[in-house]
Amino acid sequence: MESSSSSESLTTFRNVIAAENEAEIYDRIKILENLQYYNIPPQNTPGDYAALVRENFDSAINVPHFIKIYDLEYFDLQVLERKGLVQDKLSDLMLSEENLSQILDKSPYSNIRKEAYHFLEDKLKPVGDPRHAFQRHLLEGSLRFYIADLTAQGKRSTIYQDFLTYFQDSD
Numbered sequence: 001m002e003s004s005s006s007s008e009s010l011t012t013f014r015n016v017i018a019a020e021n022e023a024e025i026y027d028r029i030k031i032l033e034n035l036q037y038y039n040i041p042p043q044n045t046p047g048d049y050a051a052l053v054r055e056n057f058d059s060a061i062n063v064p065h066f067i068k069i070y071d072l073e074y075f076d077l078q079v080l081e082r083k084g085l086v087q088d089k090l091s092d093l094m095l096s097e098e099n100l101s102q103i104l105d106k107s108p109y110s111n112i113r114k115e116a117y118h119f120l121e122d123k124l125k126p127v128g129d130p131r132h133a134f135q136r137h138l139l140e141g142s143l144r145f146y147i148a149d150l151t152a153q154g155k156r157s158t159i160y161q162d163f164l165t166y167f168q169d170s171d
Contacts, residue, residue: 090116
């Protein structure tokens with residue numbers, strides 16, 4: 001059972017020390033929701049993701065537990081932001097293809113952004129279990145690599161070429 005001093009300590013910590021950090025997370029969630037990515041965040045009703053994060057913060061039983069929850073929520077938010085950025089880059093590159101109409105005619109898909117989401121989720125599936133620190137590191141590294149590759153190489157990037165093949169493949 002939680003002691004009253006532990007509860008007071010957690011309340012003080014959240015109100016005095018962690019308040020700015022919590023506010024930053026909620027601000028970033030609001031920005032993420034307004035970017036209109038496909039299924040990012042997966043809670044599609046505005047405010048649902050922030051409410052879920054708030055519930056998780058409120059479930060903390062002491063300061064170390066709160067810090068652990070905060071770290072995981074912060075990581076999850078960064079992953080969503082990076083997934084959204086990759087989704088944007090893949091979609092923008094596809095939309096800038098000179099032969100876009102032929103690509104769309106050949107493709108079994110019609111929603112580029114939706115397929116960018118599914119493509120990325122499939123790519124990240126092998127490293128997508130954030131319960132383990134090593135896999136979190138791999139997930140973060142993969143997303144950083146994809147962003148850097150897309151930024152530096154554009155349509156010549158490996159990830160974009162893979163996406164283009166995926167988008168046109170009917171299998």
